[in-house]
Structure formats: C-alpha cells, structure tokens
Amino acid sequence: MKRRVISTLAVLLALLPFVGPAAIAADLTDVGFFDQSAVASLPAFVSANQQVAQYKAQLETQFANAMRGARSDADKQRVTLQYQQEFQDKQNEVMGPLFQRAQAAIASAMASKKLSIVVDKRIVIYGGQDITSDVVGMVRSSAAITPPQATPPPSQIGFVDQSALANSQEVKTASDQLQKFQSTQQPIYQARFKDAKTDVDKRQVMADYNKAIQDKQNELLKPLIDQTRNATASVARSKNLLLVIDRADVVFGGTDITQDVQNALNK
Amino acid sequence: MSKMRSINRLYPDKAKALRSRVPLALLALSLTIAVFGCSRVDVHSDKVRGVAYVRVDEVIKHHPLYPQLAQLNDAIDAINFEASMPHAPLTPAQIAQQSKDLNAQLQAAQNKANAILASKQQLYAQQEHDADVAAVKAAGVDPNAAGIGQVMNATSAQQAQQAAAAAQQGYIDYQKGVIAQDQAAINAIARQLQAAANDKLRARSEQYQQAESNLALRLAQEDSGQRMALQTQLNTLALTTDQRKSLATQLHALDVKEANAENALRAADAQALATYQKQIGEQTMTQIRQQQAAIQSQTGAKLTQRRDQVGAQLRGLGAPPVATVKLPPDLRKRLGQIHQQYAAKFQADAQQAIEEYQATKSDLDAQFAALHGQGVSATGAAAIKLRDLQKRQAQLQSQIQDQIQREAVRLAKEMGFSLVLDNVQVANGGYDLTNDLIHDLESQHE
Numbered sequence: 001m002k003r004r005v006i007s008t009l010a011v012l013l014a015l016l017p018f019v020g021p022a023a024i025a026a027d028l029t030d031v032g033f034f035d036q037s038a039v040a041s042l043p044a045f046v047s048a049n050q051q052v053a054q055y056k057a058q059l060e061t062q063f064a065n066a067m068r069g070a071r072s073d074a075d076k077q078r079v080t081l082q083y084q085q086e087f088q089d090k091q092n093e094v095m096g097p098l099f100q101r102a103q104a105a106i107a108s109a110m111a112s113k114k115l116s117i118v119v120d121k122r123i124v125i126y127g128g129q130d131i132t133s134d135v136v137g138m139v140r141s142s143a144a145i146t147p148p149q150a151t152p153p154p155s156q157i158g159f160v161d162q163s164a165l166a167n168s169q170e171v172k173t174a175s176d177q178l179q180k181f182q183s184t185q186q187p188i189y190q191a192r193f194k195d196a197k198t199d200v201d202k203r204q205v206m207a208d209y210n211k212a213i214q215d216k217q218n219e220l221l222k223p224l225i226d227q228t229r230n231a232t233a234s235v236a237r238s239k240n241l242l243l244v245i246d247r248a249d250v251v252f253g254g255t256d257i258t259q260d261v262q263n264a265l266n267k
Numbered sequence: 268m269s270k271m272r273s274i275n276r277l278y279p280d281k282a283k284a285l286r287s288r289v290p291l292a293l294l295a296l297s298l299t300i301a302v303f304g305c306s307r308v309d310v311h312s313d314k315v316r317g318v319a320y321v322r323v324d325e326v327i328k329h330h331p332l333y334p335q336l337a338q339l340n341d342a343i344d345a346i347n348f349e350a351s352m353p354h355a356p357l358t359p360a361q362i363a364q365q366s367k368d369l370n371a372q373l374q375a376a377q378n379k380a381n382a383i384l385a386s387k388q389q390l391y392a393q394q395e396h397d398a399d400v401a402a403v404k405a406a407g408v409d410p411n412a413a414g415i416g417q418v419m420n421a422t423s424a425q426q427a428q429q430a431a432a433a434a435q436q437g438y439i440d441y442q443k444g445v446i447a448q449d450q451a452a453i454n455a456i457a458r459q460l461q462a463a464a465n466d467k468l469r470a471r472s473e474q475y476q477q478a479e480s481n482l483a484l485r486l487a488q489e490d491s492g493q494r495m496a497l498q499t500q501l502n503t504l505a506l507t508t509d510q511r512k513s514l515a516t517q518l519h520a521l522d523v524k525e526a527n528a529e530n531a532l533r534a535a536d537a538q539a540l541a542t543y544q545k546q547i548g549e550q551t552m553t554q555i556r557q558q559q560a561a562i563q564s565q566t567g568a569k570l571t572q573r574r575d576q577v578g579a580q581l582r583g584l585g586a587p588p589v590a591t592v593k594l595p596p597d598l599r600k601r602l603g604q605i606h607q608q609y610a611a612k613f614q615a616d617a618q619q620a621i622e623e624y625q626a627t628k629s630d631l632d633a634q635f636a637a638l639h640g641q642g643v644s645a646t647g648a649a650a651i652k653l654r655d656l657q658k659r660q661a662q663l664q665s666q667i668q669d670q671i672q673r674e675a676v677r678l679a680k681e682m683g684f685s686l687v688l689d690n691v692q693v694a695n696g697g698y699d700l701t702n703d704l705i706h707d708l709e710s711q712h713e
Binding site: 026027028029031119122123124125126127128156160162186189190193194202203206207209210229232233236237240241242243244245246249 | 318
C-alpha cells in the first residue's frame, strides 16, 4: 500500500512540469500574421502602383515648373502643399478601393480564425497563424467581401504608434539639437578624414565621429526614449498586456495604447 | 518488463528488495524532473503563455560573424562619409566639359552592350543553326532538300524581331535619358551663372554702401567743429529764447545739409545699382540662352545620330521569311527544344550584358548628379567599391539572420513555445529568448 502511494506520488510529480502549467494558463493562439508583399504583387496592385508612379512623374514636372515661378518661401510652401495634396488624392483614388478590399479580406479571415491581432510576417520568427493565402484568395476572387460586423476581440498584444510619440515637442527639440550638432561636427571630422593618411587613420576618424554622434544622441534622446518605454510598460501592466509592438508592424486588430502612453507622458 | 518477470522467478529475494527500492528511486527521479523542469522556464505559465521574443539586433551583435559585418559597415560608412564632403564648385565651362565626357562614356557603355548583344545573337544563331542541321541529318532528312534553311531564317527572324524591339526600346530610353541629363545640365549652368551674377551685384551694392558710409563719416568730420561749438553754446544757460532758437536752427541746418548730401548719393547709387542689375541680368540671360542653345543643339545632334544608328540596325534586319516546309512532328519538337535551349543561353548572356550596362549607367548618373551639385553618393572607383561592399554586407547580413532564424525556431520548438516575435517594444510578459539564443550561437562556434 505504502509503495503504491509512493509510486503514484512519483508519477504525479514527474508529470507536474508538463501537465501543471497547462492547467494554469492557455497559450496565446489568437495571433495571426500576413505577408503584405503577397498582396502588393497581385496584378491589380501592380497596375495601380504603376498608375500612381506615372501620375507622380507627370506631377513632378508640373511641380518643378510651379516651384520655378514661386517667388517667396511662402509661395514655395503653398506650391509644395498643393502638389502633395494632389498626389495624395490620386493615391487615395487609385489605391483606396484596393486597400479597402484587402482590409475587408483580412478582417474576414481574422474573424473566421478567431484571431485578436494580425501582425506583419516580418516580425514573426516562429508560430502564429498564417492568413496570407486566405486573404490573397479573397482579394483575387471577383466575389464581394463582406467585412465582419463585430470588431476583433481584445488582444493581449498591444501596440504603440512610435511615429506619433516621436512627434512630441520634446522629441522634436532634441532631434533638432542632434541635427545641429551633427551638422557642426561633420565638417570638423571631414577635415580630419581628409588629412588621414592611411585606412587605419580614416577608420579611427570615422569611429570618433560615430562615437561623438552616439554620445550626443544618448545625452539628448536616450532619456526621452527611456521615459517613453517606462510609460509604455506602465500602461501595458495596467491593461494586462503581454507584449507591446510598434504600430507599423500591426496589420489588423490589437490593443492600441498610444493615447494612454501619451497621457502618461503628459502627466 | 519480461526481464523483470525473469528476475522474479529466478531470484525472489533480490526481486523483493529491488521492488522496495524502485518507488523510492522513481520518486527521487520525479522530484529531479519536477524541480529542474520548472526552473528553466515555465513556458505555459500565465505570465508567458507560450510566447517568446527575440531582440534580433542584439543577437546579431553576438554572432561570431559580427566583427566581419561591422568591418563592412565601417568601410561603407567611410566611403559615404567621404562622398558627402563638400567639393570646390565648378565653372559652367567645366560642368559642360565634364557633362560631355560623361555622355561620351555613357554612349561607349551603350555601344559596348549593343556590340556584346549583337555578337552573342550571331554566335547563338550560328550554333542553333548547326545544332538544327545535325538534328535534321540525324533524323535522316536532307537539310537543304527539306528547306531547313528557311526554318532557320524564321528562327533567326524571331530573334531579329526581339532585337528590333529591344533596339527601339533602347532608343526611347536613350532619348529620355539624354533629354533629362541635358535639362539638368542647363539648370545647373543657369544656377551657376545666376549665382555669379548675384555675387557681382552684391559686391557692387557693398561698394556703394561703403561709399555712402564714407560720405556720412566725412560730412560728420567736416561739420564736427561747427556742431560742437553750436552744442556748447546751446548748453549755456544764460541764453535768450531767440538766441537758443537761432542756435537750434543752425544745428538743424547742419543735419539737413548732411542728410541731403547722403540722400543724394544714396539715390544716385540706387539708380546706378538698378541700371547695373538690369545690365547684369541681361548679360546673364544672354549667357544662359547661349549655353541652352548649345546644349540643345548637342541634344538634337546626339538624338539624330542615335536615331540613324537604330534605323540602320532595323533596316539591316530585313523582313522575316516565312517557313514553307513541313517537318515530322518529332523533329519539329526537337528543333523547338534546340531553339529554347539557345534562346535561354542568349537571354542569360543578354541579361548579364544589360546588368553591366545598368551598373555603369547608374554610376555615370551619380557622377552627373554630383557634377550638378545634387546627391552625395560615391562615384567612379569609389562607387564600384561601394557596390561590392554593399553586396557582401547584404549577403553576410542575410547569412547571419538566416542562422539566427533557424536557431530561434529550433530553440522555440525545443522549449515548447507556440509563438516567437521580433521587434517587440515593451514586454510585460512572454519570455526573452535573446540570451538563450546568444548562448546557443556562441556555443556552436566555440
């Protein structure tokens, strides 16, 4: 009897590392990924891109002529904005319907596979559910795509729009300062580079230059980067998110915490 | 199991003792598995949930091949850094001469590529013809009697048509390229001339300003004695109102006299400067128009010459002959295979010639841009070195990343992860696989 109890206990203990954790929490299986280049190479997208490129080339000639006629900086700015807007409008007109169709296909594939987020294939090293062929199939078919009514379920993977965070006045000021520093240092090191006699000397000048820029970057931008990272981590904790990725790597879904991070930074 | 049963039968005492020890040993083993199994990483815990992430940039830095990659990056940086250095501005004449040289080099590169294509086309057409004749003879058919020559001609004609289309496209590309380059040359020369005119105008304006300052100083010095006397008298308290008024009027008269003299000179200078500006503007415009006319004339000549060359090439190709003889199906199939084989060879060689031409053109375009003050990319020998370094850098980077990817997948499978991501900004959970991966890679290369 005693032996049987010990044996049973031993078997249970041996199985603990394999069975125990599974009972605690389920693995994250609602993450999909999508290869955006697969859609970009579809004939409809290639043709639309060519159309936009042709329009851009045509617009560039007109833009160059208009800029020659611009007398003041204000005129130049106005002309630039006008042509940017024209290009944007054309891009929306040509590419917009295709993007909408692709988005609807992604949303539909997501819903059918019960995914909470679809990320760009480039950031997936292993695992995840590949929805590329489903989406390409839907986009290629002539059938209408009805996007799902419900929004994706909440995801344990959050994202922040790094470009929006980089638009803060503090980051801009620091970036401008770094830019100025770089433009003052460059001629100094270029002169040293010119005087350097051997490849070893040249490499040393380059190393010194890179170090000077890196040090300045650490001085100006690193505190802001750390501050943003801490704020993001704090929001991630409060929202019980597992990981936070960049907005640029998210194709659909996910939990957007950009505003929360901005609020935390503004406190 | 059967072995255990044999022991039971043969050695009952030993078997009993062994039975009593087995559960204890099993318990000890289980405890070891439980303790060590849980201590590595609890992949399926609430905090990890089967998710891991890798800081690939960090892993790359620890890869055994990273020093080589860093060296390549440094060498690329050095070339780009050198290329971004400011160069002494060139005169319009130098720009025009160098543009001419670059265009000549481009023309030479195009001619070389065309010559290679023509020679390869001829070579493969001959080889294909010989292979066809051999195939026809092997099939027991007389090539001449079967009119195989016409079939050959038709095949060659197909290649000739392709060459004609390529030549036509080449001409269109050349036309676009020449017009764009010449327009850039005109713009650059106009900018240089305009800048020179502005410099002259600024110098003249400064000269006038200096003369005006000198006059103001001279007048002030001339009147200083009288002005000081008047001001000294004005500072005397015992003055009547009329006396004070008279002194103030005299002082004011001095101011007015000086101001009038300065204003007169200023007005004269402004007039002279406007005349000079008009004159210099006309001179500049004349120079720009002359340069423009010269470049446009060169453009026209270049295009005409090229058009004539292409026209001659196209006329030389003649009309495609029509095949009149029917051959047995097997033989036709074999001839088709031979054609495919030589067409593929020609395509491969043509592709190589075109790539070489494109590389030369790209370098010449960069030199052209640098000549006109645009772009800061390396040119000439530096550009060739840069391209080579960039190619090697891309290959090495890809090799390193592929290995990291393979090892990360292997580790993820071994450790039981269901998802591994890169480029994670912040982790509140999941498992950081970076150090395991670094250790793994380092141990493989020890």
